[in-house]
Amino acid sequence: MPRERGEKVVATNRKARHDYTVEDTYEAGLVLTGTEVKSLREGRASLVDGYAFIDGGEAWLDAVHIPEYNQGTWNNHPPRRKRKLLLHKEQILKIHNKTKEGGYTLVPLKLYFSDGRAKVEIAVAKGKREYDKRQALRERQDRREADRAMSSRRNLGD
Secondary structure (H helix, E strand, O other): OOOOOOEEEEEEOHHHHHHEEEEEEEEEEEOOOHHHHHHHHOOOOEOOOOEEEEEOOEEEEEOOEOOOOOOOOOOOOOOOOOEEEEOOHHHHHHHHHHHHOOOEEEEEEEEEEEOOEEEEEEEEEEEOOHHHHHHHHHHHHHHHHHHHHHHHHHHHHO
């Protein structure tokens, strides 16, 4: 029985949803050292430059920054190292076949603890063009303005 219950989010990659169109998402476990886990429990991590890839039938997470643990000794971990992802073989094959197609990549979206275990949510995503980003921003802004107009209209009716 785990000591912790529920989900505790450590880091999110908000820019990923802006830069990419997310196709599929997967939850993967992480192979971490002790000092990395302690750093994550303090809520210190950055997914900004991170990416995942498939190599030799294994999934890897690279360029994710988990800073060194403050109370760590000589056996502290390097902040940006390649970390193995724990996925089922069928998931790895499905992801590998999808990323072999043109334009698809693996992007980490969220790093969190689920019932005391470190997990990462990765997405098979396709890069957006500049005009797609502008169009998405415009749609979001139009939706906000419409919601504001509806709420002010409701408040006047009361």
